[in-house]
Amino acid sequence: MASMDPSEALDLIRQERANTGRALTPDPRLMYWPWGLTWLIGFGLSFLRYGPDGRTLVALPEWVPLFGLTALMIAAGLFTGLVGARSGRSVSGPTSRQGIWYGIAWSAGFTGLAVVFGRISEVLPEHLMGLLWGGGMVALVGALYMAGGAIWNERTMFTLGAWISAVNVVGVLLGPGWHALVAALAGGGGMLAAGLIGWMRLR
Template sequence: MTPIDDDAPPLDPAESLALIERERANVGRDLSPDPRLMFWPWGIAWLVSFTLFFLRFGPDGRVFVDLPAWLPLATLAFLMISAGITTGVAGSRVSRRVMGPSNRQGAMYGISWSVAYTAFSVLFSQFSDVLPEEQAGLLWAGGMVALTGALYMAGAAVWNDRQMFVLGAWVSVINIVGILLGSGWHSLIVAVAGGGGMIAAGLIGWLRLR
């Protein structure tokens, strides 16, 4: 008589634990958004827009490329809005598969980003006209980067994500260093270390999921 599945010998404890771990990892991958979609849009936005800031508003007022003064800021705003939409769509696709507190947490966290960036934009717009172009650019750039670092660390606390916390702390530190050095150096540091750091974080997260 051919044995059926119920007649198969039970797995030993080590095999059972390995099977549970594999299934848990599979579920984690299915319920996690692609890190490349979560980090690369922001990394690309920072790399491109802050490079434009550096070229137009270099250290000590140096102009490497005579771009229109409004172009770096407009590029930053457009790319950051695009990045927010991209990550929002990527996160919503995963949240549809999850019900309960985790889904609500993700929704509230996403709304927090939108509300915070809108509030900062309204606030900074009230002071941009009374500041020199260089200082206005530093206000917008430094404020938005500071907000991003804080929100990353807050999200890490919600989901107990060490990698996100490290990224948020890194962004915050380089932002402080850049602000203290001045607008030109701030743009270069954020473009290379900030944008590059986000691109690296997306790649590392993707490799870990694989």
């Protein structure tokens, strides 16, 4: 059998590495789009019920925005967790451990913020309470996405985290009501765009 040209061998190696990477990487649309829709709908409900300057744009029951966002977050978390677990079944060693530790970091971060914010909320006016919870949690998401992008050298994830962090600052500066709108459109829309861009790059 004729020996393979070195350049052909390198091309074959690159192709096989790319194929392996695609096989082990979950579809970015399945990882980002559920969260994008969650933010778009959940924060959108909050904006409609608790609009700028204390206005109620749509007379929804008070419990609807929080219940809707919480239910959507649980559903998105379960869905993306299953997708990530399926793609990582054949991965072991340091990479698998990184993923587990990264998931624990998300849980620990949200639990810690919830405990702190729960105590602080007791002394805050109602209109600032929502801004504290929304702005703080979105800030944590942005930071964790940037950390994940740095860990896995994933440009799309890091850029998304930077974008979420930036729009969160803008939303907080605009104030209660406006933050929910910014998080819904710019934050949720950014996740939808990240899923599409990641999918295109993966192809």
